[in-house]
Amino acid sequence: MAGQDTKQTIFISAAEPSADRHCAALILALKQTKRDLEFVGIGGPKMAEAGCTLIENPVGRAAMTYNAFAHVSHYYRLIKKVAKFLAISKPNLVIVCDSPAFNFHIAKAAKKSGIKTLFYVAPQLWAWAPWRIGKLRKYCDKLCCLLPFEQEWFTSRGVPAEFVGNPLLDGLTQSDLNRAKRDYRNFNPANAKIAIVPGSRPAEVGTLWRPMQQIAIALRKRYPNAAFTTVAVDEATRGALDSTRLMGFRTDYSIDSVYQTARSSDFALVASGSATLQVASAGCPMVIMYQTNPSLWHLFGRWLVTTKYLSLVNILAGKELVPEFMPYFRSIEPIIEKVKNLLEDKARLAQTNSELLALVGPLATKKAGSVVAQIATSMLP
Secondary structure (H helix, E strand, O other): OOOOOOOEEEEEEEOOHHHHHHHHHHHHHHHOOOOOEEEEEEOOHHHHHHOEEEEEOOHHHHHHOOOHHHHHHHHHHHHHHHHHHHHHHOOOEEEEEOOHHHHHHHHHHHHHOOOOEEEEOOOOOOOEOHHHHHHHHHHOOEEEEOOOOHHHHHHOOOOOEEEOOOHHHOOOOHHHHHHOOOOOOOOOHHHOEEEEEOOOOHHHHHHHHHHHHHHHHHHHHHOOOOEEEEEEOOHHHHHHHHHOOOOOOOOEEEEOOHHHHHHOOOEEEEEOOOHHHHHHHOOOOEEEEOOOOHHHHHHHHHHHEOOOOOOHHHHHHOOOOOOEEOOOOOOOHHHHHHHHHHHOOHHHHHHHHHHHHHHHHHHHOOOHHHHHHHHHHHHOO
16 A cells, blocks of 8 residues: 555546636645645646646536537547546546536546545535435545535535635635725716626536627616626637627626636626635625526426525525526516616615625635645545
């Protein structure tokens, strides 16, 4: 059995841009430990830059492609490739990050090869399809939770879990939160700075980018001096967004900078997901959007979802702290009217700013990268 003085291998699986970012930070944190480690896996450019040898990069495909169904065969082949690699190479630990539909298969392959597996980012079974807990218990040796309440939820159901903080907030300090406190007394919606965050997953961008542009165009008619900044996960996504820009929509672009863009904005249109916490940490009032197939939602979705609220911000707040349109089907008019009402309500904007900052404060008490690195090294032989 390998000891601490022997080089050990950690295999890491990240299938999308946010996971690539989280795992790159984790690799850097693991390099700060006293273990002699090497890293191999599937991921993107950030992991490679951090020192991980990639056997394949699915992240670029995830960022560029809007039709996931067209690539089922690719991911099936990739799962088989990883399973073969794990069986032959026998790394000392497997870490899978987010993307449960894909990474459950990687964890299953690791279990078959007798390798311990750490899940980084808990699948949101508490929100929908909780019967998958049996699969998680079977394949997960340790679960790292990004939300405080998840630790008790999973532990009580037989999954070893620990709240590790949120990697998106790793650099956040109390001083940052204090500086994000805003004074809206002199705010003029005619000159509003509005952030647009259409998400990083192809499905999100494919369904939200056009309606977000339409909302922006409508807002410009009422507020002609309003300025928009769109956050793209990378340059390739920026190019895809700009190539599908609607006539009459004007925006600046910012790359991989949700927090910074939200800090300099008065309001935001945000795709549901982890980006909402980054916007919240900037104290920026927002409207959260999500879209899905209406037929599938009415047949299955509304019965599978078990939470009163659907966005992370409102789930953590236990109330509708920010408006969520999840999903919307027929019209963007209610969203436009809601945004107008909020932009013209200074008291509501100030209250939302204060409550968002109070909400994210407890999430920033731990540095996720360092905590997960400690857990990972404790799992090594």
